Amino acid sequence: MGWEQYIGNAGVVEALRRMLRAGRLPHSLAFTGPAGVGKYTLAIMLARAVNCEDEQARQQADFCGRCSNCRAIAGLQSYEEHPEFGPLLAERPRLSLEERRDNPLVLSTHPDVFVFPPDGKTRQISIHQVRRLAALAQYRPSRARQRVFILDEADRTDEVAANAMLKILEEPPPATLLILTAVSYFQLLPTIRSRAIPLHLGPLASEEVERLLEPLPWSQEEKRLAARLAEGSPGAARRLDLEESRRRRGELLALLRGGIERRDFSGLFSRTQALAQTREESLENLLALLYSLLHDILYLVVSRETGAPSHPLRNLDLEEELSGIARQVDWEWLVRAASRLDKLDGLLRRNINKQVALEALAMSLESVREQ
Numbered sequence: 001m002g003w004e005q006y007i008g009n010a011g012v013v014e015a016l017r018r019m020l021r022a023g024r025l026p027h028s029l030a031f032t033g034p035a036g037v038g039k040y041t042l043a044i045m046l047a048r049a050v051n052c053e054d055e056q057a058r059q060q061a062d063f064c065g066r067c068s069n070c071r072a073i074a075g076l077q078s079y080e081e082h083p084e085f086g087p088l089l090a091e092r093p094r095l096s097l098e099e100r101r102d103n104p105l106v107l108s109t110h111p112d113v114f115v116f117p118p119d120g121k122t123r124q125i126s127i128h129q130v131r132r133l134a135a136l137a138q139y140r141p142s143r144a145r146q147r148v149f150i151l152d153e154a155d156r157t158d159e160v161a162a163n164a165m166l167k168i169l170e171e172p173p174p175a176t177l178l179i180l181t182a183v184s185y186f187q188l189l190p191t192i193r194s195r196a197i198p199l200h201l202g203p204l205a206s207e208e209v210e211r212l213l214e215p216l217p218w219s220q221e222e223k224r225l226a227a228r229l230a231e232g233s234p235g236a237a238r239r240l241d242l243e244e245s246r247r248r249r250g251e252l253l254a255l256l257r258g259g260i261e262r263r264d265f266s267g268l269f270s271r272t273q274a275l276a277q278t279r280e281e282s283l284e285n286l287l288a289l290l291y292s293l294l295h296d297i298l299y300l301v302v303s304r305e306t307g308a309p310s311h312p313l314r315n316l317d318l319e320e321e322l323s324g325i326a327r328q329v330d331w332e333w334l335v336r337a338a339s340r341l342d343k344l345d346g347l348l349r350r351n352i353n354k355q356v357a358l359e360a361l362a363m364s365l366e367s368v369r370e371q
């Protein structure tokens, strides 16, 4: 029980333990990295390590998991599934602005540890939450050594709220630890990020993700597939609906195959978009799936042309179909198609008109074919 349960990113864990042992843990930390990679889990474990009451564990900058602090703080793990917080979070988007203001969202299962998740329909950390944090930070710890405040998805903080945080970040009250999580350090507002020490968590190896899926009631084969599809994010792997995912990827694969056979991709993306509308699935998600299919085909082609062992497939369950497509296309076409898709993804992230972006992509794939 303790840090050994944290899988992946051992270097970051080691750095935290070194700082803890030396008594040099900063007042503000930012854990950055892809969604579902384990940033929040790490924050909760750090809150436990900071406040564990077991002398032996403390000496090793570890936590015991059994003392009353450890157990109480563990209640905040996976708060979406918490019997009280789950329904509370589901209710929040339906509340009025005034109701959310008068009752800012803060989760706690220990008198000294507080979590501030994004709130409301727009999923933002509000100024009211930050004010609440500031008020709570004025108190000395009652049962813990340090009061811990976790801003989950702190990149979803608007400027007003970020400015309100400035004072706490600049002059942190004694015995407080502030932990922010964010996908990217640069998505945090400058006022926040310049005052928090960033530690980056990278994607896990798929074997590591598989180990974390061990407790789930899935077959070994399903676990391996989910780990590959999630590309290093245990959180994403856990949330996968494998059957639904297989159906979607199958549909996209059929579109891709049709495009290759007809040598015409103009319809591919409009059909992908139509699929996104009927499925209430975001176009970005479908493009990510399409990208992952292209990625696999690319490596199958590379392996065929060079004799090199193939890169492990992400879409393990579609191996046969993917190999079939790989026989029909050449390497150069795929490299360019994938890089065009990359560009499109970048454009979508910057919120340009989707239809325009898709048409541009379809046209560029056509020209790739002719080159």
Ligand SMILES: [Zn+2]
Pocket: 051, 052, 053, 054, 057, 063, 064, 065, 066, 067, 068, 069, 070, 071
């Ligand atoms: Zn403990």
